[in-house]
Each structure stands twice: as structure tokens, then as C-alpha cells.
Amino acid sequence: MSNNSKPVTNRRAFVQKLVGGVAATTVASSAVALSSAETPPEGKKAKLKSYAMLIDTRRCIGCHTCSVSCKSEFDVPLGVTRSWVEYTEKGTYPNVSRHFLPRLCNQCRHPQCVDVCPTGATYKRPQDGIVVVDSGQCIGCKYCIQACPYDARFLNPETKVAEKCDFCIHRVSKGLVPSCVNSCIGEARIFGDISDPNSEISRLLTTNPTTVLRPGKGTEPQVYYIGADHSDEHENNRGWYDVRITTHRKEKGRR
Amino acid sequence: MHELTWGLPVIAYFFLAGMGAGAVTVSGSVLLRKGGFGASRFSVARCGALIGPIPVMLGTFLIVFELGQPLRAGNLFHLINLSPMSIGSWFLNIFIILSVLYAMTFMLPGSSPGDRFSQVRRGLAWVLVPLGIGVAVYTGIMLGAMPARPFWNSPILAALFTLSALSSGVASIILAGVVFRRKSKDVAIRSDYENSSYLLITSDALLIAGELLVIFLFLLFGHLTIGDIKYAMLAILPGGQMALLFWGLVVGVGLLIPLIIELFQVMPKLLHNREFKTIVSLEVAVPLAILIGGFTLRYTIVVAGQITAPTTL
Ligand code: SF4
Ligand code: SF4
DSSP states (O other): OTTTTSOOOOTHHHHTTTOOSHHHHHHHHHHHHHHHHHSOOTTSOOOOOOEEEEEEGGGOOOOOHHHHHHHHHHTOOTTOOSSEEEEEEEEETTEEEEEEEEEOOOOOSSOHHHHHOSSSOEEEOTTTOOEEEOTTTOOOOOHHHHHOTTOOOEEOTTTOSEEOOOTTHHHHTTTOOOHHHHHOTTOOEEEEETTSTTSHHHHHHHHSOOBOSOGGGSOOOSEEEESOOOOOGGGGGGOSSOEEEEOOSSSOSOO | OOOOSSOHHHHHHHHHHHHHHHHHHHHHHHHHOOSSSTTHHHHHHHHHHHHTHHHHHHHHHHHHHHSSSGGGGGGGGSOOOSOHHHHHHHHHHHHHHHHHHHHHHHHSTTOOTTSTTHHHHHHHHHHHHHHHHHHHHHHHHHHHTOTTOTTTOSTHHHHHHHHHHHHHHHHHHHHHHHHHOOOOOOHHHHHHHHHHHHHHHHHHHHHHHHHHHHHHHHHHHHHHOOSHHHHHHTTTSTTSTTHHIIIIIIIIIIIIHHHHHHHHHHHHHHHHOOOOOOOHHHHHHHHHHHHHHHHHHHHHHHHHHHHOOOSOO
16 A cells, blocks of 8 residues: 555557457546446445456457556565466467466455454445455454355465455555556556446347356456466366466465 | 465464463363263363463463564454454463463362362353354454455354364363373373373364364365455365475375274274273373474465465456
């Protein structure tokens, strides 16, 4: 949270006209929708929101700009990551492919981390569905780190409390998009309120085939993907083709 | 391999808290038991009551300092929620306080079955038996609660940890008995001692048999299912990373060998009502083997859960 005061320019307005594809229109309008939603008309109670992210992996070039901007947004210490990009490489020449998979906390609808937290430090905000850690309450028991099916959490080596992506609450509450969304050079990340049927993210979710990670765990992630390659190194056991995952994290393998 | 999120301090805590809670639970239930073994009951109960709280407190000390923020441990008691760790912490806290009080009722000079504290002692025993089981069972529930950890994600670990806690509790009582027993030529005292040994060894054999049954069910369940759990179970099946420890130390040294020896000891009396004789070397070796197995059980389960993961993304 040390960078609250840095300039918050939004590049989006300038790129808007560039691309005819789905994603371009998206980002611009989601930014607009966000800022207007921030100031509810007088007298009316603010409607509950449900923030979500859609990552169009076809537009991701694996450049790690999101990871870097996240690092600087929160001064995330060395060796730990709130946001990261995995590479999936499959096959043997000439039949090969490589896919990029940006990862972050899924802000699950049924967050296991919340279920297990003994102090109530981790909770899901009713107003917008963002799962947060109250760093003043957390005792660092690491139960949530253990329970997250996505390895999205870590114990901050400096503050010694649990930490993870929080959709940049400090930015979102000012009507801005999260830092990773703002900096993504491929405009692969679309952020918005899926409880609003007119939001860009709602429109894209309903008009595209999307997936979430580990749906079988019942967490109901609120980070959706278009074109995600769900291949895992476990498939190597079958011996048909090679899968290599590069997590770009201190932990080389996926959990 | 992933760094262990929960390492040795947590493993040691699971073992120590289980052993201590087991010892106090056994002590309480022996004390409350009617009829049978006369005064020997009281010495067993005293033994369990006196040693039980020590490992529990030691283990608690270890996990508090394993927390990222040890000074905030008190936050656990600002509220109680449905997290197994929250409920477990409350159990543990109350258990420690009451088990120390319970131990104190045995420490007063001249404490005996009918002394003026016998009512208090019995009252505490009534509370400590379920509390002790609670402390033993919650560690397993805590691990079982996470779909993210397929190796742990079943209710059966709670049963396994509870039986193992009780068995380690009995083992620690037997060991302490050997160490602290006053040697005596008096026939009455000797037969009293033999009686309590017999009582302990028979119950322990039963507990170990129960543990073996639960382990069998655990493995069978792993075999009959498919998907994440099946793959996770490979860690302890022959060829897996934890297989040697699991089969060698947990099942072999910690369960099968003690069970066979204990059965040989108690069978003559149990079946043919022949005289039961304790053998000091076995009274040391068997409980030690059980304790080694109990620790290794926690170790293999806690580590195996963390080196295995869901197999699909
Ligand atoms: S991804 Fe993990 S940390 Fe994020 S809400 Fe879901 S369970 Fe919690
Ligand atoms: S590490 Fe902190 S946030 Fe996570 S479960 Fe423990 S107290 Fe809750």
C-alpha cells in the first residue's frame, strides 16, 4: 500500500480506437463503468457489486508486466508473488505450442482460505466480493496458505502475515482498475462488476467460452479465462507428449 | 518439492499434544472406571495425570513460536468461528488449564483414592476425557478440512490421529511407570503393579488394532477412488517418497511389532487366565517403539499432504 500517491493515469483512453476486437472496447468501457459506479446517486443505497476478472490468454504475450507492476504497487518482497505468469510448453518439435497463463488470487465465491482462518483476519467483503486479509489481525498461522487450492497466498517474509492479491482495493475504490489491468500491454485483462449485466466483463463472459481454474474444488473462482491451457505436468505420466510448466516463482512446480 | 508450509514444529506439536491429551484421557477414564483392578487404577491415573500436561504445553509452546506473529496468538481467542483451528485452540486452551488443575489434585502429599480431593478429581476427569479426545481429534480434522490437499482431505485422519494419540498416551504412561515406580518386594504392591500393566497393555493392543484397521480403510479408500486422492496416496504406497517411513516405522515398528509383542504378553491371561508377568525390557522397548511410530505417523502424513497436490489445473 505504499504507492497510494503515485500518479494514476489510465492509458486506456488512448488505445481505445486501436483494436476492433473484443478486448479493446472492453477495457475502455470497464474503466468508465467503474468510475461512474463509484458515486451512487444521493439517497440510494450503493448496490452490492461483485468484482471479477477475465483474462484473455490469446492476447497475453507472457511479458510479466502485470507481475512487475504488482510488485511495485505493493512493494512485494523478493521471492513471493501476488500475481505471476506461468508458461506451458507442450509437445516435441515440430508439434509444439506454448501458452501463457497469468495467475492471481481467484477471489473465490466460496473461498477456502476464509473457511479455515481462525481469527477472522481473512474475509470476503460483502460489498464487492473481494477476499481480503486484515494484516492487523492475522497471526501468521498459515492455515489459509495451506488451504488455498491455487497457491495464491504466502507469508510475507517482512511483515510475517498472510498476503495475496486483493484486486488492488485501494485503486478500485477510487474508480480505477487494478494495477495489472492498467499496465497489461496486450490488454488481456478485463476487470469489472459481473453483477451488472451491462458491464463489459458481463458481456464478454456471456459471449465467449470461458473456464476457471480447478473448478472441481468447488471454490467458484471469480477470475475467468478465455483460451487457457489447463495442461499440467501430471500429464507427463501418460507418456504421450511432454508438458513443461514454468511458474516463474520461487517454487518451481505448481502446487 | 514445495517448501513445507507446516514443518517440524507443527509435526512435533501434533505428536506431543496428541500424546499428552491421550495420557490425560486414559488417566481420566481409568479413574472413572468402576470395579476391576482396585488400587492399581489410581496409580495409572496418577501417572497419566502427572505426565500428560507436560508434552501438551511443550507442543503448544512450539506452535506458538511457529506462528508468523507469535505475540498475536491471543487473537485466536477474540472470537470462535467454524475453523477447526479456532475450535481446536479453545479446546487446547481449556484443556491445558484443567489438566494442570487435575494434575495438581494428584500432587498433594498423601493423595489417595478417597482423599478430600477425590470429588474434584472425578469432576475434572469427567470434563477432561471429552476435552482430551477433542484436542486429539481436532488436529486430524484440521488437516482433513482442505480440498486443496487431497492426501488429507478425508475424515479418516481424525480417527487415525485420535487412536494414535490414545495409544501414545498409554505408551507414555507405561514408560513413566517403569521410570518412577518404587521398587518393592511387597507381594500386594507387586501384584497391583502387574494389574495396572495388564490393564494398560490390553487397552493398548486394542487401540493399535483399531489404528491398523483405520490405516487399512485409509489405503483401501485411496485404492477404490480415482483422481486427486488416488494420486496423492501414491506418496505412501510402495515406491512412493514416504513409503519407507510409512511402512517401516509407522506400520512396522510403531504398530505391528508392538501389537504382536503385546498380544503375546496378555493372551495367556486373557484366554487361559494364567498369571501375567511384566518384563521390564519390553516395558521400555514397546512404548518407545509406539512413540517412534506415533511421531513418524504425524511426520509422514503432514509431509505427504504437502508434497502432493491436485493433479489438474
Ligand atoms: S484463490 Fe485462494 S486465496 Fe484467493 S479467494 Fe480463492 S482460496 Fe482464497
Ligand atoms: S495466516 Fe492469517 S489470514 Fe491466514 S488463516 Fe492464519 S490468521 Fe487467517
